[in-house]
Amino acid sequence: MSYIRIDNLTKIYLGRRSKPRSLHDPAEHSGDNVLVLNNISMSFEEGEMVCILGPSGCGKSTLLRIIAGFENPSYGSIWVGDKPVIGPSDQSIFVFQHSGLFPWMTVAQNVGLGLRHMEDIEAKNEKIKEYIEIVELDGFEDYYPHQLSGGMQRRAELARAIAVNPDLLIMDEPFSGLDFLTHMKMREEVVNMHEFIRKTTLVVTHDIDDALIMGNRIVVFSGRPAALKMIHKLDFPRPRDFERDHGLSRLRSEIFLMLGVPYAV
Protein backbone atom coordinates (compact mmCIF):
# COMPACT_ATOMS: atom_id res chain seq x y z
CA MET A 1 0.00 0.00 0.00
CA SER A 2 1.67 3.18 -1.05
CA TYR A 3 1.01 6.20 1.13
CA ILE A 4 2.95 8.86 -0.70
CA ARG A 5 2.77 8.74 -4.44
CA ILE A 6 4.78 10.87 -6.79
CA ASP A 7 3.57 10.50 -10.37
CA ASN A 8 5.64 11.66 -13.33
CA LEU A 9 6.88 14.69 -11.50
CA THR A 10 8.72 17.24 -13.63
CA LYS A 11 9.85 20.67 -12.53
CA ILE A 12 11.12 23.32 -14.87
CA TYR A 13 12.12 26.75 -13.69
CA LEU A 14 11.25 29.07 -16.51
CA GLY A 15 14.01 31.46 -17.40
CA ARG A 16 13.46 35.15 -17.76
CA ARG A 17 13.53 35.02 -21.55
CA SER A 18 10.87 32.43 -22.00
CA LYS A 19 7.29 33.19 -21.17
CA PRO A 20 4.77 30.50 -21.88
CA ARG A 21 2.37 31.56 -24.58
CA SER A 22 -0.38 29.36 -23.23
CA LEU A 23 -0.93 26.83 -20.52
CA HIS A 24 -0.01 23.96 -22.82
CA ASP A 25 3.01 25.64 -24.31
CA PRO A 26 5.43 26.14 -21.44
CA ALA A 27 8.24 27.02 -23.86
CA GLU A 28 10.50 24.72 -21.92
CA HIS A 29 13.01 24.29 -24.68
CA SER A 30 14.30 27.81 -24.88
CA GLY A 31 17.76 28.55 -23.58
CA ASP A 32 17.62 29.67 -19.99
CA ASN A 33 15.03 27.32 -18.57
CA VAL A 34 16.25 24.95 -15.90
CA LEU A 35 14.95 21.42 -15.90
CA VAL A 36 15.37 20.44 -12.27
CA LEU A 37 13.31 17.29 -11.82
CA ASN A 38 12.90 14.98 -14.75
CA ASN A 39 9.85 12.76 -14.73
CA ILE A 40 10.15 11.22 -11.30
CA SER A 41 7.79 8.55 -10.10
CA MET A 42 8.09 6.80 -6.79
CA SER A 43 6.03 5.82 -3.80
CA PHE A 44 6.62 5.33 -0.11
CA GLU A 45 4.79 3.45 2.57
CA GLU A 46 3.11 4.92 5.60
CA GLY A 47 5.43 5.38 8.56
CA GLU A 48 8.61 5.04 6.55
CA MET A 49 11.66 7.19 7.06
CA VAL A 50 12.87 7.91 3.55
CA CYS A 51 16.37 9.33 3.11
CA ILE A 52 17.10 11.15 -0.10
CA LEU A 53 20.65 11.53 -1.41
CA GLY A 54 21.97 13.26 -4.47
CA PRO A 55 24.66 15.63 -5.65
CA SER A 56 24.40 19.21 -4.54
CA GLY A 57 22.13 21.30 -6.75
CA CYS A 58 20.34 18.31 -8.26
CA GLY A 59 16.91 19.37 -7.05
CA LYS A 60 16.40 17.68 -3.68
CA SER A 61 15.18 20.82 -1.95
CA THR A 62 12.95 21.58 -4.91
CA LEU A 63 11.39 18.13 -4.62
CA LEU A 64 10.72 18.65 -0.91
CA ARG A 65 9.21 22.07 -1.48
CA ILE A 66 6.87 20.64 -4.08
CA ILE A 67 5.85 17.77 -1.80
CA ALA A 68 5.20 20.30 0.99
CA GLY A 69 3.03 22.33 -1.39
CA PHE A 70 5.22 25.44 -1.40
CA GLU A 71 5.76 25.12 -5.13
CA ASN A 72 3.76 23.67 -7.96
CA PRO A 73 5.05 20.91 -10.18
CA SER A 74 5.37 21.71 -13.88
CA TYR A 75 3.93 18.30 -14.67
CA GLY A 76 2.78 15.38 -12.60
CA SER A 77 1.15 15.08 -9.23
CA ILE A 78 1.80 14.24 -5.59
CA TRP A 79 -0.50 12.35 -3.31
CA VAL A 80 -0.22 12.13 0.45
CA GLY A 81 -2.59 9.56 1.83
CA ASP A 82 -5.59 9.83 -0.45
CA LYS A 83 -5.32 13.58 -0.95
CA PRO A 84 -3.50 15.38 -3.73
CA VAL A 85 -1.07 18.08 -2.61
CA ILE A 86 -2.48 21.44 -3.69
CA GLY A 87 -0.75 23.80 -1.28
CA PRO A 88 0.91 24.02 2.10
CA SER A 89 -1.05 22.67 5.04
CA ASP A 90 -0.35 21.33 8.48
CA GLN A 91 -0.75 17.81 7.18
CA SER A 92 2.81 18.04 5.82
CA ILE A 93 5.17 19.97 8.05
CA PHE A 94 8.43 21.23 6.66
CA VAL A 95 11.34 21.46 9.09
CA PHE A 96 13.58 24.20 7.78
CA GLN A 97 17.27 23.84 7.06
CA HIS A 98 17.92 27.07 8.90
CA SER A 99 15.77 27.57 11.91
CA GLY A 100 12.17 28.38 11.10
CA LEU A 101 11.27 29.03 14.73
CA PHE A 102 9.55 32.36 15.29
CA PRO A 103 12.17 34.35 17.22
CA TRP A 104 9.52 36.46 18.95
CA MET A 105 7.94 33.42 20.56
CA THR A 106 9.25 31.30 23.40
CA VAL A 107 9.90 27.60 22.94
CA ALA A 108 6.51 26.77 24.43
CA GLN A 109 4.72 29.27 22.20
CA ASN A 110 6.50 27.94 19.14
CA VAL A 111 5.69 24.34 19.98
CA GLY A 112 2.08 25.38 20.56
CA LEU A 113 1.82 27.04 17.15
CA GLY A 114 -0.06 24.18 15.54
CA LEU A 115 -2.22 23.68 18.63
CA ARG A 116 -3.44 27.26 18.81
CA HIS A 117 -7.03 26.33 17.96
CA MET A 118 -7.39 23.88 20.84
CA GLU A 119 -10.08 25.21 23.14
CA ASP A 120 -9.10 23.38 26.28
CA ILE A 121 -6.13 25.47 27.46
CA GLU A 122 -5.11 22.93 30.04
CA ALA A 123 -5.06 20.06 27.57
CA LYS A 124 -3.12 22.27 25.20
CA ASN A 125 -0.47 23.12 27.75
CA GLU A 126 -0.26 19.47 28.69
CA LYS A 127 0.38 18.60 25.07
CA ILE A 128 3.00 21.30 24.64
CA LYS A 129 4.76 19.99 27.73
CA GLU A 130 4.62 16.46 26.40
CA TYR A 131 6.28 17.36 23.11
CA ILE A 132 8.89 19.51 24.78
CA GLU A 133 9.74 16.50 26.90
CA ILE A 134 10.01 14.26 23.85
CA VAL A 135 12.79 16.45 22.49
CA GLU A 136 14.27 16.85 25.97
CA LEU A 137 13.89 20.59 26.22
CA ASP A 138 12.10 20.59 29.56
CA GLY A 139 13.20 23.58 31.57
CA PHE A 140 13.61 25.71 28.44
CA GLU A 141 9.90 26.36 27.82
CA ASP A 142 10.21 30.09 28.38
CA TYR A 143 13.45 30.62 26.49
CA TYR A 144 13.52 32.53 23.22
CA PRO A 145 15.13 30.77 20.24
CA HIS A 146 18.19 33.01 20.26
CA GLN A 147 18.88 31.89 23.82
CA LEU A 148 19.21 28.26 22.67
CA SER A 149 22.08 26.45 21.00
CA GLY A 150 21.75 25.41 17.35
CA GLY A 151 20.96 21.83 18.28
CA MET A 152 18.31 22.88 20.79
CA GLN A 153 16.68 25.15 18.22
CA ARG A 154 16.36 22.26 15.83
CA ARG A 155 14.87 20.07 18.52
CA ALA A 156 12.35 22.77 19.36
CA GLU A 157 11.39 23.01 15.70
CA LEU A 158 11.05 19.25 15.58
CA ALA A 159 8.74 19.34 18.60
CA ARG A 160 6.65 22.04 16.92
CA ALA A 161 6.40 19.89 13.79
CA ILE A 162 5.33 16.66 15.48
CA ALA A 163 2.98 18.42 17.89
CA VAL A 164 0.45 19.04 15.09
CA ASN A 165 0.40 15.33 14.40
CA PRO A 166 1.07 15.72 10.66
CA ASP A 167 0.72 12.94 8.11
CA LEU A 168 4.15 13.75 6.79
CA LEU A 169 7.34 15.28 8.16
CA ILE A 170 9.76 16.84 5.72
CA MET A 171 13.33 17.69 6.69
CA ASP A 172 15.85 19.39 4.45
CA GLU A 173 19.39 18.71 5.65
CA PRO A 174 18.34 18.72 9.29
CA PHE A 175 21.89 18.40 10.61
CA SER A 176 23.73 20.87 8.44
CA GLY A 177 25.71 23.44 10.38
CA LEU A 178 25.84 21.38 13.57
CA ASP A 179 29.13 20.32 15.09
CA PHE A 180 30.04 16.65 14.77
CA LEU A 181 28.89 15.49 18.19
CA THR A 182 25.62 17.42 18.06
CA HIS A 183 25.04 15.99 14.60
CA MET A 184 25.47 12.43 15.91
CA LYS A 185 23.18 13.08 18.87
CA MET A 186 20.51 14.78 16.78
CA ARG A 187 20.58 11.92 14.31
CA GLU A 188 19.99 9.43 17.06
CA GLU A 189 17.20 11.57 18.45
CA VAL A 190 15.48 11.82 15.11
CA VAL A 191 15.67 8.04 14.74
CA ASN A 192 14.28 7.54 18.25
CA MET A 193 11.58 10.10 17.66
CA HIS A 194 10.62 8.31 14.47
CA GLU A 195 10.54 4.91 16.19
CA PHE A 196 8.28 6.48 18.77
CA ILE A 197 5.75 8.38 16.66
CA ARG A 198 6.04 6.39 13.42
CA LYS A 199 5.27 9.30 11.15
CA THR A 200 6.14 9.12 7.50
CA THR A 201 9.29 11.21 7.25
CA LEU A 202 11.31 12.45 4.29
CA VAL A 203 14.87 13.49 5.02
CA VAL A 204 17.19 15.06 2.48
CA THR A 205 20.81 14.72 3.39
CA HIS A 206 24.16 14.91 1.67
CA ASP A 207 25.64 12.52 4.19
CA ILE A 208 25.55 8.91 2.99
CA ASP A 209 26.09 7.57 6.51
CA ASP A 210 23.11 9.57 7.80
CA ALA A 211 20.94 8.04 5.13
CA LEU A 212 22.11 4.49 5.78
CA ILE A 213 21.84 4.75 9.56
CA MET A 214 18.44 6.44 9.57
CA GLY A 215 16.43 5.32 6.57
CA ASN A 216 13.87 2.61 6.10
CA ARG A 217 14.24 3.43 2.46
CA ILE A 218 16.94 5.22 0.57
CA VAL A 219 16.61 7.20 -2.64
CA VAL A 220 19.58 8.29 -4.74
CA PHE A 221 19.27 10.92 -7.42
CA SER A 222 21.54 11.68 -10.33
CA GLY A 223 22.91 15.16 -10.90
CA ARG A 224 20.61 17.83 -12.35
CA PRO A 225 18.10 17.18 -13.75
CA ALA A 226 17.41 14.81 -10.89
CA ALA A 227 16.42 11.38 -12.09
CA LEU A 228 15.99 8.32 -9.95
CA LYS A 229 19.22 6.32 -9.76
CA MET A 230 18.34 4.00 -6.99
CA ILE A 231 15.50 3.35 -4.60
CA HIS A 232 16.20 0.72 -2.01
CA LYS A 233 14.43 -0.57 1.06
CA LEU A 234 16.70 -0.86 4.08
CA ASP A 235 15.79 -3.48 6.62
CA PHE A 236 19.03 -3.73 8.49
CA PRO A 237 18.49 -4.17 12.23
CA ARG A 238 18.87 -1.19 14.54
CA PRO A 239 21.03 0.17 15.99
CA ARG A 240 22.93 0.01 12.75
CA ASP A 241 26.64 -0.52 12.59
CA PHE A 242 28.84 -0.47 9.51
CA GLU A 243 31.49 -2.66 11.17
CA ARG A 244 29.06 -5.40 12.08
CA ASP A 245 26.79 -5.27 9.10
CA HIS A 246 28.67 -5.97 5.93
CA GLY A 247 25.61 -5.56 3.79
CA LEU A 248 25.40 -2.00 5.02
CA SER A 249 29.01 -1.15 4.23
CA ARG A 250 28.73 -2.81 0.80
CA LEU A 251 25.73 -0.61 0.08
CA ARG A 252 27.68 2.43 1.21
CA SER A 253 30.51 1.69 -1.24
CA GLU A 254 27.96 1.15 -3.97
CA ILE A 255 26.32 4.52 -3.34
CA PHE A 256 29.66 6.32 -3.16
CA LEU A 257 30.48 4.89 -6.58
CA MET A 258 27.06 5.89 -7.84
CA LEU A 259 27.68 9.48 -6.74
CA GLY A 260 31.03 9.48 -8.46
CA VAL A 261 33.36 8.88 -5.52
CA PRO A 262 35.48 5.74 -5.70
CA TYR A 263 35.36 4.93 -2.02
CA ALA A 264 38.02 2.89 -0.35
CA VAL A 265 38.59 2.20 3.32
Place this chain on the structure above:
Amino acid sequence: MLELIGNGTLLRHTVASLFRVTAGFYLAVLLGVPLGILLGRISMLWAFLNPVIQFLRPISPLAWIPLAMLWFGIGDPPAIFLIFLASFFPMVVSTTIAVHNINPIYFQVAANFNFSRKEIIARLIFPAIIPEVVTALRLTVTIAWLVVVAAEMIAVRSGLGYLILDARNALRMDYVMDGMIVIGLIGLVLDHIMKRLGNIESAQWGAKVR
Protein backbone atom coordinates in the same frame (compact mmCIF):
# COMPACT_ATOMS: atom_id res chain seq x y z
CA MET B 1 13.91 81.44 33.54
CA LEU B 2 12.80 81.39 37.16
CA GLU B 3 10.35 84.11 36.34
CA LEU B 4 8.86 82.09 33.48
CA ILE B 5 8.59 79.03 35.69
CA GLY B 6 7.19 81.02 38.58
CA ASN B 7 4.28 82.56 36.75
CA GLY B 8 3.41 79.31 35.04
CA THR B 9 4.05 80.57 31.51
CA LEU B 10 6.70 78.01 30.76
CA LEU B 11 4.56 75.13 31.95
CA ARG B 12 1.59 76.35 29.93
CA HIS B 13 3.63 76.65 26.73
CA THR B 14 5.33 73.31 27.31
CA VAL B 15 2.03 71.53 27.80
CA ALA B 16 0.62 73.16 24.68
CA SER B 17 3.60 72.01 22.63
CA LEU B 18 3.54 68.52 24.05
CA PHE B 19 -0.13 68.22 23.26
CA ARG B 20 0.43 69.13 19.59
CA VAL B 21 3.40 66.84 19.20
CA THR B 22 1.58 63.98 20.89
CA ALA B 23 -1.48 64.44 18.69
CA GLY B 24 0.47 64.74 15.44
CA PHE B 25 2.84 61.93 16.30
CA TYR B 26 0.09 59.54 17.40
CA LEU B 27 -1.84 60.21 14.22
CA ALA B 28 1.27 59.57 12.16
CA VAL B 29 1.94 56.27 13.94
CA LEU B 30 -1.67 55.16 13.86
CA LEU B 31 -1.99 55.75 10.14
CA GLY B 32 1.63 55.22 9.11
CA VAL B 33 2.24 51.76 10.56
CA PRO B 34 -0.85 50.11 9.01
CA LEU B 35 -0.14 51.79 5.68
CA GLY B 36 3.48 50.65 5.93
CA ILE B 37 2.35 47.06 6.54
CA LEU B 38 0.02 47.25 3.57
CA LEU B 39 2.74 48.63 1.34
CA GLY B 40 5.16 46.01 2.63
CA ARG B 41 2.82 43.17 1.69
CA ILE B 42 1.39 44.43 -1.60
CA SER B 43 4.30 45.11 -3.88
CA MET B 44 2.07 46.59 -6.59
CA LEU B 45 0.89 49.24 -4.17
CA TRP B 46 4.45 49.94 -3.06
CA ALA B 47 5.64 50.31 -6.65
CA PHE B 48 2.84 52.77 -7.20
CA LEU B 49 2.99 54.79 -3.97
CA ASN B 50 6.71 54.79 -3.24
CA PRO B 51 7.49 57.44 -5.87
CA VAL B 52 4.72 59.61 -4.44
CA ILE B 53 6.12 59.24 -0.94
CA GLN B 54 9.67 59.93 -2.04
CA PHE B 55 8.39 62.98 -3.91
CA LEU B 56 6.64 64.37 -0.85
CA ARG B 57 9.30 63.55 1.71
CA PRO B 58 11.94 66.12 0.87
CA ILE B 59 9.42 68.96 0.96
CA SER B 60 10.07 70.71 4.26
CA PRO B 61 7.15 71.08 6.66
CA LEU B 62 7.80 74.84 6.48
CA ALA B 63 6.81 74.79 2.83
CA TRP B 64 3.50 73.25 3.83
CA ILE B 65 2.56 76.12 6.12
CA PRO B 66 0.48 78.04 3.58
CA LEU B 67 -1.42 74.93 2.50
CA ALA B 68 -1.87 73.83 6.10
CA MET B 69 -3.45 77.15 6.94
CA LEU B 70 -5.59 77.07 3.84
CA TRP B 71 -6.91 73.61 4.67
CA PHE B 72 -7.08 73.76 8.45
CA GLY B 73 -7.43 77.44 9.26
CA ILE B 74 -5.52 78.64 12.26
CA GLY B 75 -4.83 77.30 15.73
CA ASP B 76 -4.06 73.74 16.67
CA PRO B 77 -5.21 71.81 13.57
CA PRO B 78 -2.64 73.16 11.07
CA ALA B 79 0.15 72.85 13.65
CA ILE B 80 -0.80 69.26 14.36
CA PHE B 81 -1.03 68.61 10.64
CA LEU B 82 2.53 69.80 10.10
CA ILE B 83 3.84 67.59 12.89
CA PHE B 84 1.84 64.72 11.49
CA LEU B 85 3.28 65.29 8.04
CA ALA B 86 6.84 65.35 9.29
CA SER B 87 6.49 62.06 11.16
CA PHE B 88 4.10 60.22 8.87
CA PHE B 89 6.42 59.47 5.97
CA PRO B 90 9.34 58.23 8.07
CA MET B 91 6.93 55.87 9.87
CA VAL B 92 5.47 54.55 6.61
CA VAL B 93 8.84 53.98 5.00
CA SER B 94 10.42 52.40 8.08
CA THR B 95 7.46 50.06 8.54
CA THR B 96 7.50 49.03 4.89
CA ILE B 97 11.22 48.29 5.03
CA ALA B 98 10.72 46.35 8.27
CA VAL B 99 8.07 44.20 6.55
CA HIS B 100 10.36 43.65 3.58
CA ASN B 101 13.08 42.54 5.98
CA ILE B 102 11.00 39.70 7.46
CA ASN B 103 12.66 36.39 6.69
CA PRO B 104 10.50 34.77 3.95
CA ILE B 105 10.83 31.43 5.73
CA TYR B 106 8.46 32.76 8.40
CA PHE B 107 5.72 33.23 5.80
CA GLN B 108 6.25 29.65 4.66
CA VAL B 109 6.00 28.48 8.26
CA ALA B 110 2.76 30.46 8.58
CA ALA B 111 1.35 28.86 5.43
CA ASN B 112 2.49 25.47 6.69
CA PHE B 113 0.58 25.96 9.95
CA ASN B 114 -2.56 27.16 8.14
CA PHE B 115 -2.38 30.77 9.34
CA SER B 116 -5.32 32.89 8.34
CA ARG B 117 -4.71 36.32 6.87
CA LYS B 118 -5.53 37.88 10.22
CA GLU B 119 -3.09 35.61 12.00
CA ILE B 120 -0.36 36.44 9.51
CA ILE B 121 -0.71 40.08 10.48
CA ALA B 122 -1.25 39.65 14.20
CA ARG B 123 1.08 36.76 14.94
CA LEU B 124 3.77 37.18 12.31
CA ILE B 125 4.12 40.62 10.75
CA PHE B 126 3.33 42.60 13.85
CA PRO B 127 5.72 40.95 16.28
CA ALA B 128 8.35 40.62 13.56
CA ILE B 129 8.50 44.34 12.84
CA ILE B 130 8.22 45.58 16.44
CA PRO B 131 11.97 46.02 17.02
CA GLU B 132 12.43 48.02 13.83
CA VAL B 133 9.26 50.03 14.38
CA VAL B 134 10.35 50.94 17.90
CA THR B 135 13.63 52.19 16.51
CA ALA B 136 11.69 54.20 13.96
CA LEU B 137 9.49 55.64 16.73
CA ARG B 138 12.58 56.74 18.56
CA LEU B 139 13.96 58.57 15.54
CA THR B 140 10.62 59.96 14.45
CA VAL B 141 9.57 61.42 17.77
CA THR B 142 12.67 63.59 17.55
CA ILE B 143 11.59 64.78 14.11
CA ALA B 144 8.10 65.56 15.41
CA TRP B 145 9.55 67.52 18.28
CA LEU B 146 11.91 69.29 15.91
CA VAL B 147 9.00 70.51 13.84
CA VAL B 148 7.00 71.87 16.76
CA VAL B 149 8.72 75.24 16.76
CA ALA B 150 8.07 75.79 13.07
CA ALA B 151 4.50 74.60 13.45
CA GLU B 152 3.85 77.03 16.26
CA MET B 153 5.09 79.96 14.31
CA ILE B 154 1.78 79.95 12.49
CA ALA B 155 -0.96 81.78 14.27
CA VAL B 156 -1.04 79.96 17.56
CA ARG B 157 -0.78 81.85 20.80
CA SER B 158 0.81 79.13 22.87
CA GLY B 159 3.61 76.63 22.78
CA LEU B 160 7.36 76.79 23.05
CA GLY B 161 7.63 77.83 19.40
CA TYR B 162 5.29 80.73 20.04
CA LEU B 163 7.22 81.61 23.19
CA ILE B 164 10.45 81.83 21.23
CA LEU B 165 8.91 83.83 18.40
CA ASP B 166 7.17 86.16 20.80
CA ALA B 167 10.32 86.66 22.89
CA ARG B 168 12.32 87.43 19.76
CA ASN B 169 9.81 90.09 18.75
CA ALA B 170 10.08 91.55 22.25
CA LEU B 171 13.88 91.32 22.02
CA ARG B 172 14.01 89.08 25.11
CA MET B 173 16.94 86.85 24.12
CA ASP B 174 16.97 85.26 27.59
CA TYR B 175 13.43 83.94 27.01
CA VAL B 176 14.50 82.64 23.62
CA MET B 177 17.32 80.73 25.30
CA ASP B 178 14.94 79.42 27.97
CA GLY B 179 12.62 78.11 25.27
CA MET B 180 15.50 76.42 23.48
CA ILE B 181 16.74 74.78 26.67
CA VAL B 182 13.32 73.39 27.51
CA ILE B 183 12.94 72.03 23.98
CA GLY B 184 16.31 70.32 24.29
CA LEU B 185 15.48 68.85 27.69
CA ILE B 186 12.16 67.51 26.53
CA GLY B 187 13.83 65.99 23.49
CA LEU B 188 16.16 64.20 25.88
CA VAL B 189 13.24 62.89 27.94
CA LEU B 190 11.31 61.76 24.86
CA ASP B 191 14.30 59.81 23.60
CA HIS B 192 14.68 58.24 27.01
CA ILE B 193 11.03 57.17 27.05
CA MET B 194 11.39 55.67 23.58
CA LYS B 195 14.51 53.83 24.68
CA ARG B 196 12.59 52.36 27.59
CA LEU B 197 9.90 51.30 25.15
CA GLY B 198 12.59 49.48 23.18
CA ASN B 199 13.58 47.59 26.30
CA ILE B 200 10.23 45.96 26.92
CA GLU B 201 10.26 42.26 26.25
CA SER B 202 8.30 42.06 23.03
CA ALA B 203 10.59 44.58 21.36
CA GLN B 204 13.66 42.72 22.44
CA TRP B 205 13.58 39.37 20.75
CA GLY B 206 15.89 40.58 18.03
CA ALA B 207 18.83 42.85 18.55
CA LYS B 208 19.18 44.43 21.96
CA VAL B 209 18.26 48.10 22.05
CA ARG B 210 20.95 50.37 23.38
